[in-house]
Amino acid sequence: MARVRMYSRFLRLWHWLQALLVIMLLLTGFEVHGSYRLFGFEHAVDYHRLAAWSLLGLWALAWFWHLTTGEWKQYIPSPIDRVIAMLRYYGVGIFRGEPHPFHKDRWHRHNPLQRMAYLSLHVLIGPAIWISGLAYISYPYWAQFGLGGLSLTPVALVHTAAAFLMLTFLVAHLYLALTTSEAPFAYLKGMISGYEEISDESR
Amino acid sequence: MVSSWTGTLFSLSLYLVASIAAFFSLSGVAGAVQQTSTADHSKFEQLRGPFENGPAVTKACLGCHTEAAKQLHKTTHWTWAFDNALTGEKLGKKNVVNNFCVATATNWPRCTSCHIGYGWKDDKFDLTSEVNVDCLVCHDTTGTYKKFPTDAGHPNYEPKMWPPKSGKVRQPPDLVKVAQGVGKPGRSNCGACHFYGGGGDGVKHGHLDSSMHNPKHATDVHMDVDGLNFTCQTCHTTGGHQISGSRYAPTATDEKGIDIPGRTDDSRASCESCHGNTPHGVQANAKLNQHTDKIACVTCHVPEFARGGRKTKMWWDWSTAGRKDQHGKPLVIKDADGYDTYDFKKGDFRWESNVVPEYRWFNGEVRHATMGKKIDDSAVVPINVTSGSYDDPKSRIWPFKVMRGRQPYDSENKVLAVPHLFGKDGDAYWKSFDWGRAIKAGFDATGQPFSGKFGFVETEYAWPVTHMVAPKEQALSCDACHSRDGRLAKLGGFYMPGRDRLQWLDWLGWLAVFGTLGGVSLHGLLRLLTAGKRRSS
Numbered sequence: 137m138a139r140v141r142m143y144s145r146f147l148r149l150w151h152w153l154q155a156l157l158v159i160m161l162l163l164t165g166f167e168v169h170g171s172y173r174l175f176g177f178e179h180a181v182d183y184h185r186l187a188a189w190s191l192l193g194l195w196a197l198a199w200f201w202h203l204t205t206g207e208w209k210q211y212i213p214s215p216i217d218r219v220i221a222m223l224r225y226y227g228v229g230i231f232r233g234e235p236h237p238f239h240k241d242r243w244h245r246h247n248p249l250q251r252m253a254y255l256s257l258h259v260l261i262g263p264a265i266w267i268s269g270l271a272y273i274s275y276p277y278w279a280q281f282g283l284g285g286l287s288l289t290p291v292a293l294v295h296t297a298a299a300f301l302m303l304t305f306l307v308a309h310l311y312l313a314l315t316t317s318e319a320p321f322a323y324l325k326g327m328i329s330g331y332e333e334i335s336d337e338s339r
Numbered sequence: 340m341v342s343s344w345t346g347t348l349f350s351l352s353l354y355l356v357a358s359i360a361a362f363f364s365l366s367g368v369a370g371a372v373q374q375t376s377t378a379d380h381s382k383f384e385q386l387r388g389p390f391e392n393g394p395a396v397t398k399a400c401l402g403c404h405t406e407a408a409k410q411l412h413k414t415t416h417w418t419w420a421f422d423n424a425l426t427g428e429k430l431g432k433k434n435v436v437n438n439f440c441v442a443t444a445t446n447w448p449r450c451t452s453c454h455i456g457y458g459w460k461d462d463k464f465d466l467t468s469e470v471n472v473d474c475l476v477c478h479d480t481t482g483t484y485k486k487f488p489t490d491a492g493h494p495n496y497e498p499k500m501w502p503p504k505s506g507k508v509r510q511p512p513d514l515v516k517v518a519q520g521v522g523k524p525g526r527s528n529c530g531a532c533h534f535y536g537g538g539g540d541g542v543k544h545g546h547l548d549s550s551m552h553n554p555k556h557a558t559d560v561h562m563d564v565d566g567l568n569f570t571c572q573t574c575h576t577t578g579g580h581q582i583s584g585s586r587y588a589p590t591a592t593d594e595k596g597i598d599i600p601g602r603t604d605d606s607r608a609s610c611e612s613c614h615g616n617t618p619h620g621v622q623a624n625a626k627l628n629q630h631t632d633k634i635a636c637v638t639c640h641v642p643e644f645a646r647g648g649r650k651t652k653m654w655w656d657w658s659t660a661g662r663k664d665q666h667g668k669p670l671v672i673k674d675a676d677g678y679d680t681y682d683f684k685k686g687d688f689r690w691e692s693n694v695v696p697e698y699r700w701f702n703g704e705v706r707h708a709t710m711g712k713k714i715d716d717s718a719v720v721p722i723n724v725t726s727g728s729y730d731d732p733k734s735r736i737w738p739f740k741v742m743r744g745r746q747p748y749d750s751e752n753k754v755l756a757v758p759h760l761f762g763k764d765g766d767a768y769w770k771s772f773d774w775g776r777a778i779k780a781g782f783d784a785t786g787q788p789f790s791g792k793f794g795f796v797e798t799e800y801a802w803p804v805t806h807m808v809a810p811k812e813q814a815l816s817c818d819a820c821h822s823r824d825g826r827l828a829k830l831g832g833f834y835m836p837g838r839d840r841l842q843w844l845d846w847l848g849w850l851a852v853f854g855t856l857g858g859v860s861l862h863g864l865l866r867l868l869t870a871g872k873r874r875s876s
Contacts, residue, residue: 170823170837177817177837178624231865233873276629288834293841300848304855311859315866 142242142332147207150198151327157191158302160184165299188269195262211255214248222249230316240334253305261301268295381519388515393457393493394470396518401469408469410580416455418466419443421587426706430587434709436755438655438722438744438798439537442710445759445784448491453532460491462784475514477528478521484512485531489761526562527552529571541649545694545740546806550647558647559807574607584608589803591635591703592733610636610808626817635735638698639815640808644740645692647807650678654689655744657758658795661772684769686745696738696804698827700727711787713753714796719743720755722800729832736830738804745797747778751790755798757781 143151164184167174175183202208213219221237226249229237238247246254271291278286317323319333326332380386385399401408411417420431432450436442443450444462451459457471458464465471473492475484487495487509494512501509534540534548541548556563561573575584583606584590593611595603607613614636619627645651662683664670672681678690704726714720727734747756759780760768768777774793782789820827821837828838 168821168836170821170840173818173822177821178626181626181817181836182624226862231869231873276632289839289841292834292836292839293844296840296844297848300844300851303848304851307852307855308859311863315863 138334139331140242140334141330142240142245142326142334143330145330146197146201148327148330150194150201153194154191154198157187157194158306160187161191162299162303162306169296169299185273188273192266192270195266210243210246211251211258213251213255219248219252222247240332253309257302257305261298261305264294264298265302268292268298376522380521383519386515386518388518390514390518392496393473393475393514396514397457397470397472397474399518400474400521404474407474407580408472411455411472412466412469414455414580414582415585415587416582417472419454421585423588423705425588425704428707428709430707430709435707436710436722436757437537438742438746438800439543439652440760441657441746441755442757442781444710444757445781446761449489449761451492452486452488452490453536454492457492475517475521476531477524479517479528480522480525481517481520482527484517485509523570524572525570533571537652539652541645542652543742544644544802544804544806545651546641546644546804548645548647548649548651550649551806554647557810557813560810561808574612576605576607578605586803587705587707589703589705589805591701591727591737591803592735610640632732633729633735635701635737637803637805637808638736638738639819640811641696641738641804641806642809642813642815642819643693643695644738644804644807645694646809648692650676650690650692651694651740652688653691653694653740653742654687655685655742655746656687656795657747658686658745660684660686660768683772694740695826697741697801698736698738698830699725699801700729700731700734700830700832701725701737701739701803702727702731702734708755710757710785711754714748714755716748716750716753716794716796720796720798722755722798725801736827739801740804742800742802743797745795747774747793748796749778749782749790749792750794750796751792752788754787755796756793757785757787759784 161184164175164180164187166172167180168177168184174180218238225234225237228234236247240247268291271286272288272295274281275288275291278284313323313327314321322333383403385402390396390399397408415421415431418431419433420429422428423430432443440446440450447462447464448460451464455473455476456464456468457473473486476486485494486492487499488501495509496511498508498510500507530547530549530552533544534551535542536547537543541550550558551562553564554562556566561567561569572582575582577583583604590609593609594616596611597615598605598607598612603612610618616631617628618631618636659681660683662670662681669683670681671679671683674680674690676690679688680690681687706724706726708714708720708722725737725739727737747758748754749756756778758768758774758777759766760777763770764780765771766776766780768774771777775791778793779789779791815826818837819825821835823838825838827835
């Protein structure tokens with residue numbers, strides 16, 4: 137076993153800030169959606185806007201970071217047989233105590249399922265949220281932008297659908313990140329310290 | 340040292356004098372009205388009297404104010420007729436039907452106790468008469484001039500009982516004193532009629548009632564006697580006796596914003612005339628100013644009407660009128676607060692205070708069921724129909740008092756009746772209590788055919804709520820509308836966050852979320868169960 141610096145300082149800052157903002161946005165967003173009452177509609181909207189603009193800024197930095205550091209390559213989808221191997225592991229192997237079919241290192245952090253999930257998060261759910269969100273937030277100016285004919289219904293539909301996907305992602309992510317490591321909470325510790333113990337064979 | 344002490348003392352005493360002066364100027368409202376006038380009417384020879392009656396006073400007024408009557412002749416206050424340029428309808432009290440006392444025709448002397456004239460006792464009243472203009476009802480500052488309820492606009496000139504046979508005697512006003520005390524109208528001059536519309540205190544509007552004579556801050560922030568102390572014409576600006584603001588053709592949307600003399604219409608009868616279209620300051624949520632393009636000011640700022648401690652009538656069912664009690668005496672039932680919930684002359688009533696308005700898209704266009712118009716009696720008959728929609732940029736969401744009730748109609752010709760209620764003749768409903776005769780008399784008098792068959796049909800009449808602006812702390816919060824069952828729950832045509840959702844998307848979404856949660860829980864549980872086996876192997 138070796139202790140490897142897996143997550144750079146920016147990556148960790150990005151991850152945790154994003155986590156905080158996403159949870160805040162989900163909490164306030166579903167209140168604005170009318171699912172429950174927590175902060176009161178006015179505060180919920182205000183916090184939602186504040187968190188939304190913050191997340192947009194953070195995402196801009198993250199995209200820049202990914203593109204300039206080459207980190208984006210870590211999201212390139214894996215060959216299908218490796219994806220199937222992962223699915224088989226979660227579906228069967230994990231119960232039998234079989235070894236994890238994927239061995240991570242600094243430049244191959246994500247297993248084939250993570251690559252798919254995170255890629256979808258970054259290029260599908262994320263953009264769907266911020267594009268529909270920017271449209272939503274600029275509602276009072278639609279007429280000035282020549283979008284007077286646009287209806288709020290489809291914008292709200294896309295935004296809400298993306299929010300449900302984000303919440304679904306969060307549920308699965310929390311389960312996998314918090315419970316599937318070999319040592320208890322090893323992934324969580326790694327995302328905090330930046331270092332992870334990885335087996336020698338994968339180095 | 341010494342000089343600074345005397346300075347402080349001096350400014351203290353100045354402050355004291357100023358506050359005493361302020362106190363007296365505020366408490367002497369009538370005096371304040373007089374101060375700006377250059378004429379003291381008590382010094383006028385023409386007003387020494389004695390005056391035989393109201394028209395005699397008017398004659399004296401017209402001696403100097405030569406054009407006044409001609410100006411008044413052009414007003415709706417005088418003609419009780421209004422041509423709506425927008426809809427082409429002929430309106431005014433002369434022509435409309437409502438669901439209070441229904442119509443003025445054949446009931447003239449009772450209704451015209453709120454006409455700004457003398458002697459409109461039948462449909463032959465001379466609308467060109469100058470001496471029959473009543474100057475005093477608007478310009479009396481003594482508070483002693485009152486039109487008698489059944490004398491066609493005249494005050495009583497002899498002591499007279501009101502209500503009849505009640506033993507309560509109304510003394511005639513001292514016309515000389517009243518004439519010498521004329522001045523600018525105050526709230527109570529307008530209020531003498533407008534606070535009592537529909538036949539009593541607060542009956543008709545609900546946002547205009549006797550609590551507005553001297554309203555508290557909580558009732559109306561603008562008219563607050565201890566605050567801004569506005570009169571009616573502070574907003575309803577006047578010129579040549581024409582008063583701005585109209586119920587028949589309301590300004591639902593004032594995009595001109597703050598009124599600038601010479602550039603705009605010099606009317607302040609809209610909130611925007613003073614407050615503009617972005618009235619919320621920097622300390623307020625920026626979202627509020629973005630709502631003014633769709634929401635009328637009063638929608639949030641008059642959260643409830645009839646807030647001054649008076650109730651307003653919300654339901655009037657004429658069909659139950661005429662009942663007697665077990666002793667064979669005409670039945671009157673009053674609620675705990677003294678409001679009549681049943682009156683044998685008028686039927687059943689429902690009264691409410693602190694009423695939450697109903698909300699509609701409104702662009703200022705209102706169409707009325709005027710006399711003789713066909714109705715559809717298969718459903719509730721709207722006496723007026725307001726126009727507006729989300730898609731119409733001229734529309735705003737407005738609060739309404741919706742008056743509901745049941746009233747007589749010709750059930751074969753499908754026309755609302757114009758019942759002859761008041762009068763000394765046997766056809767009058769309040770004499771004979773015979774609907775057939777009262778309805779026939781009304782149709783006959785207005786030149787309409789009557790099939791002989793009548794019934795009672797449910798009607799509703801929407802009145803935009805504009806007065807009783809509440810302190811800002813009481814303005815509606817976002818949640819009032821942005822919630823599942825909020826105030827705008829029934830208002831269609833648009834997607835509103837907090838209220839609306841696509842049900843199928845919610846089902847799918849929560850299915851995904853809880854499906855995943857269930858899935859991972861099951862997965863985790865299975866892992867726990869198989870953990871022992873793994874260890875042993």
